Amino acid sequence: MPLNRFLLLMIALFIVSLQTVDAAQRHPDPDGCFSCHSLEGLDYIDKKGVLRSASINKQHYYSALHGSVPCKDCHRQIRDYPHKVENGEVNCGESCHVEEPSEGEPYTHKAVVKEYKNSVHGDGWSKGLTGGNRLREEKEAADPSCRFCHPNELYISEAELPKFKESFDHLDSECGSCHQGEIWLGQFGGHILRRFIGSRWNKNDHNKMCNTCHADHQRMANVEQKNEKTGKKEKVGPRFILASDSYATTLHGRLLETNVMQGASCIDCHAPKEFRHGVLRDEEKEAATHTENLAETCAQSGCHGYATHPLNYRFVKTDLHDIDMIPVINDIAPRDQSRLESGWVKALIALLPIIIILGGGSLLWWLFGSKKKSITFSVLGGDAFQEKMIGRKPKNKVKKKVAKKIKPVSSSSEKEAKDE
């Protein structure tokens, strides 16, 4: 091998090794957790006898949402090792790793957790999150935990990465003209840029998240809600159970289904404000879907701006979870007789006899009727058509009139004959 080629190879290898060093530096492990947890096959059997894996795949972790955060920033109670399982618990409401540079205070999810705690899903877990609790949290708890909806997924999706890289190259010129200094550009540039490029979750992702539970009829049928009048907990009705299905029939749902993003997602109406975690029951006064707040909710920017106009007060009350749009036959139908009282069902009962008569007549004509070409007029309205549109007297009417004229004459003549 010629010397300069060898040199080139060495230089190339050196550059590659430099890059790996760089990558490792970007994801520090100051607490040394990976000295154990990066080992493959770090399994144990917990108190319930379930086999658990404590191995963490470095690559997966680094590419995840919190991949650049040192372990102990969240797992705070771990002081030394080996540690107890309970000490590994995470509380999402605590302050955390990054310092917000304009205020100089550590960033925290506290406000989000507070909003979430006040919401209908507030009984879900926001603390005590460990690998060991995952089964209880996912299967036994009725409400979703933080982790249920926010799994530690990729910070920037693969589809967005090229766009992100391109913009990241221009960060100095675009953002740097105002926000100078390493903290802003280095630590927050990427953070903020990612949000600009497109939030990781679009409306369809939101709906998909809600539908993991709400589209599951069996699961929803087990939900109990407090009855405001009696104060007792009662099982929810079909309207609640089928909410996801009825939403899908509305224009809101149908637009999103075809990727027209002007449609409204679940969250757009049920938790439009603040951190978008505050889903409340319609009955509660603070709820975005409460009768008094509906106009404001519908009139959000880019939606139905006219909704606040007083004449539109009925429009605002349009039923967007109309169970009359959902099949009559479905898995929760047996215990739902209330749907038969709907106006649509009554209309159908009124229309059916006419259809049966006309359909029966048509069928008989098809089977036995004469196919000779002749002018036929309809039984229903045929006479009116002849009189008004063609301008001729219907044949049967002409006959009737003649008969009427004859009758009195004959009867009177009979009377006269009798009298005589």
Next chain:
Amino acid sequence: MMKVIEGIKAIPNPQKYRYAVIMASCTLFFSPFLFLPGLVDNPDLCGKVCIRRFYLFFPGISPADVTSKMQVASIGVYILSLILITTFFFGRMWCGYICPVGGLPELVSRTFSDKWKIEYRALPQVPIRYGYFSVYLTLMPMLGISACTLCNFITIPRIFDAFSGNPKGLAFALSAVGLVNLALLFLLGFFATKGRAYCQFLCPIGALDGLVNRLGAKLRFTRRIRVERSRCTGCNICARNCMTGSIKMVDRVAVVDQLSCMSCHECVDVCDWGALDWRAAPLDEDPKRKKKGIDFHPQPEWQAVYAAAVSKEK
């Protein structure tokens, strides 16, 4: 079987082509092929291809709201404009020849006996149609009654879906609203004489299209179904065959109502006297050959609008 073939043979040629186009458009617009909506990744005739929702009026609506509604149904806006422009010059080509939603009930209805149908054509269709249209445009949106609930652009494609085994179609056909829509399809479509009652009374596109049709009919260069009054014998075969009930015999002469006429051409095909034609009126209104004010050969008038004819005669 022979009878069926004979029946088909008896259909006038232009009508055969019209039926064929409607059948083709059913396969292009509806499941399972769904070719045309599929071009824009739409599973049906809703959403961005909806042509009947973006012009709804709400009290307090701002220009920004209108633009946003038009953006949602961007393709629908183009389609409707195209329909209306064609209508202005050539008559209601979309309604009469292409629209699968109106065409399907018509074709089905034509296979049944006229005796077992409801004759809607004698009803005052213009006041009913525009009365409902104004309710549809302003009152229903204001009251929060969804324009989509009774939309046959949902119903008919969904029923096609149901037949092609698509669960979505079945889901709609089995819902309370879907069943009522299905019943209305029977009553206003299959069991209506000539099957066009929905078009006559409820279709908002038809109402808009009718207005444009009437507007264009005033001009002489537009193609419309026009009557040459001097040739009409008053046999009323055109009125009996008119699917939209727009031909009425007034003083034993056929008169076409351009608010309802779809230029389907059937009256032209059945008229033995050539008194009706789908054509432009002769552009020179005054007869060329004149001698001392007396016409040797009166030029045919080819009137599209009756009111003008009456005022002239007077």
